Amino acid sequence: MFIDEAIITVKAGRGGNGCVSMRREKYVPHGGPDGGDGGDGGSVHLVATAGVDTLLDMVGRHHWSAEEGKPGLGKKKAGRDGEDLIIRVPPGTLVYDNQTGLLLADMTPAGRSVCIAKGGRGGYGNFHFTTPTRQAPEFAQPGLPGETRELKLQLRLIADVGLIGKPNAGKSTLLSRLSAARPKIADYPFTTLSPQLGIAELDMERRLVIADIPGLIGGASHGAGLGLEFLRHIERTRVLVHLLDILPLDGESPYDAYQTIRTELFNYSPKLAAKPEILVANKMDLSGAAEALADLRQAMPGRQIFAISAVAGTGLRPLLETLWTAAQKSPGGQAFINEPIPAELPPAAPHTEPQDEIPAEPDATDQALLDEIRAMEADDVRKGRFYRRGKK
Numbered sequence: 001m002f003i004d005e006a007i008i009t010v011k012a013g014r015g016g017n018g019c020v021s022m023r024r025e026k027y028v029p030h031g032g033p034d035g036g037d038g039g040d041g042g043s044v045h046l047v048a049t050a051g052v053d054t055l056l057d058m059v060g061r062h063h064w065s066a067e068e069g070k071p072g073l074g075k076k077k078a079g080r081d082g083e084d085l086i087i088r089v090p091p092g093t094l095v096y097d098n099q100t101g102l103l104l105a106d107m108t109p110a111g112r113s114v115c116i117a118k119g120g121r122g123g124y125g126n127f128h129f130t131t132p133t134r135q136a137p138e139f140a141q142p143g144l145p146g147e148t149r150e151l152k153l154q155l156r157l158i159a160d161v162g163l164i165g166k167p168n169a170g171k172s173t174l175l176s177r178l179s180a181a182r183p184k185i186a187d188y189p190f191t192t193l194s195p196q197l198g199i200a201e202l203d204m205e206r207r208l209v210i211a212d213i214p215g216l217i218g219g220a221s222h223g224a225g226l227g228l229e230f231l232r233h234i235e236r237t238r239v240l241v242h243l244l245d246i247l248p249l250d251g252e253s254p255y256d257a258y259q260t261i262r263t264e265l266f267n268y269s270p271k272l273a274a275k276p277e278i279l280v281a282n283k284m285d286l287s288g289a290a291e292a293l294a295d296l297r298q299a300m301p302g303r304q305i306f307a308i309s310a311v312a313g314t315g316l317r318p319l320l321e322t323l324w325t326a327a328q329k330s331p332g333g334q335a336f337i338n339e340p341i342p343a344e345l346p347p348a349a350p351h352t353e354p355q356d357e358i359p360a361e362p363d364a365t366d367q368a369l370l371d372e373i374r375a376m377e378a379d380d381v382r383k384g385r386f387y388r389r390g391k392k
């Protein structure tokens with residue numbers, strides 16, 4: 001099943017608590033504090049993975065949590081770090097913060113990895129808190145919470161060529177001819193209900209990814225037919241193939257059909273309408289097709305029109321070569337997003353979970369203790385020790 005939108009909650013792991021422990025050994029009367037640090041919580045990463053082409057997994061599962069860090073142990077032993085959680089998404093997925101609506105990342109190209117929620121740092125064990133006047137601290141730092149975000153994932157497929165045209169024009173038939181994809185084909189409109197991808201191999205080195213989307217009809221921009229909602233799946237394409245049924249059953253002239261689709265395309269997005277468009281007349285095997293093509297050529301003087309039969313497989317080679325050349329010249333790749341993609345993720349919203357209090361030491365105010373912890377943290381960061389926070 002093709003799913004192109006999903007809302008999920010990701011939760012990074014909480015850091016493990018620092019440990020309160022005193023060294024107790026034979027012949028070591030005043031062993032001193034030896035409670036180790038808690039492990040860092042696991043982070044959540046999104047990875048654009050080739051071969052994953054739907055958000056189906058995300059619809060079935062709303063909560064994705066990374067492992068918590070383990071608490072520290074005696075003898076200054078640090079707790080184990082929590083495992084990171086990797087979520088595989090289709091290349092082309094846009095990631096929004098569902099609460100703020102901000103765009104967080106564009107998962108393009110395949111292989112791109114984004115740390116979307118950072119794990120919490122493990123707490124310091126009590127041996128860190130020893131000072132000349134505080135020789136046996138009976139407290140440690142609790143682990144810090146991991147980041148949590150509610151994400152809206154929206155897929156915009158990545159393809160070189162987008163097939164557009166009226167229902168029944170033969171788009172799916174063409175895709176099945178050019179690639180190993182086996183979309184549903186039938187002689188009624190709206191056979192295709194969701195986008196399909198196929199790969200056309202021109203030869204060993206040259207391949208084109210082709211996207212077949214549901215047919216468009218007049219009024220689609222006002223929601224007629226399946227509307228325009230699938231057009232976002234051809235935003236990233238380099239070239240459009242506008243497929244015309246040269247002898248449509250309803251008797252409409254191919255020229256009128258062409259104009260109708262152009263209007264709807266423009267209403268959806270002038271940027272999409274401005275993409276290079278290759279015009280293809282299909283069903284040339286039908287009797288009377290040659291005359292209809294002559295009429296169309298007359299109506300569109302100077303415009304190159306490829307004549308093919310998707311069923312018979314004629315005229316496909318020159319079409320593929322032209323598509324290849326046009327695709328090489330056209331940039332593609334970018335979806336039409338108005339907002340910039342942040343170089344660094346904005347911090348996650350503050351945690352709503354109750355936080356453990358830092359147990360106060362009798363003669364220290366909390367603030368003094370917090371300052372002490374900040375200083376330790378800064379020192380650790382400076383020395384490049386631990387922590388996942390800030391780690392890519």
Ligand SMILES: Nc1nc2c(ncn2[C@@H]2O[C@H](COP(=O)(O)OP(=O)(O)OP(=O)(O)O)[C@@H](O)[C@H]2O)c(=O)[nH]1
Binds near residue numbers: 310
């Ligand atoms: N004679 C002939 N019929 C064709 C040709 N190409 C497609 N058809 C027929 O046209 C009908 C519609 O084909 P589809 O490939 O399902 O059309 P589509 O554009 O994908 O249609 P939707 O998915 O409904 O938008 C089917 O009955 C096909 O067999 C062709 O080259 N010649």
Ligand SMILES: [Mg+2]
Binds near residue numbers: 183184192212214215
């Ligand atoms: Mg179809």
